[in-house]
Amino acid sequence: MAQVTATTETTLSVAPTVALAALADYADTRPAILTEAYTDYAVESGGVGSGTVATWRLHATKKRVRHVVADVVVDASRVIETDRNSSMVTTYAVVPDGATGTRVVVTTTWDGAGGVGGFFERTFAPKGLARIHDGVLANLAQRLG
Numbered sequence: 001m002a003q004v005t006a007t008t009e010t011t012l013s014v015a016p017t018v019a020l021a022a023l024a025d026y027a028d029t030r031p032a033i034l035t036e037a038y039t040d041y042a043v044e045s046g047g048v049g050s051g052t053v054a055t056w057r058l059h060a061t062k063k064r065v066r067h068v069v070a071d072v073v074v075d076a077s078r079v080i081e082t083d084r085n086s087s088m089v090t091t092y093a094v095v096p097d098g099a100t101g102t103r104v105v106v107t108t109t110w111d112g113a114g115g116v117g118g119f120f121e122r123t124f125a126p127k128g129l130a131r132i133h134d135g136v137l138a139n140l141a142q143r144l145g
Contacts, residue, residue: 002111006129009105010137011097014144016077019102020094022144024074026054033139037132049074054081060128087111104140106133 012019022029027047034041039057046052052072059065068088070081079092088110097103108129 003109004111005107005109006127006133007105007107008130008133008137009103010134010141012102012104012141012144013100014102015100016094016096016102018144019104019140020074020077020079022140023079023092023094023104024049024052024072026052026072029140029143030054033136033143035132035135035139037135044069046072058132060132104137106137108133 025048026043031041034056037059039059041056042054044053044055050073053069054072055067055069057065058068066083066088067085068081069084070090071084073080073082077094079094081090083089088108090106090108093105093107095103095105
């Protein structure tokens, strides 16, 4: 099994603290910025910051749907979601970009399959997941103005 990684990023015209607070808000902001790739979204506990537990179904493709139960940890510059149901970890890193901007880098890693199936997973899954994250980041940019 090889680790699979999907990464994408965007630049926002807000302070890093604003971006981090928005990304750590699973009660209001997160459901508002999710794309159609996410269904059945719910906060099981918490709602803002570390200790939040949220769940959703991630539709990577029409046939590949993953039920995610995410434990959330927030530090000074990252929001980290660790899926209880798999090896998947998604990190939203918030980095200052210039005097007033912020770069948000989203990286998801998981243990991929072996063999031929693993080859196709390593080849195609990162691009598909990056597109999903690009949609979420675009919605975040629009919400934050």
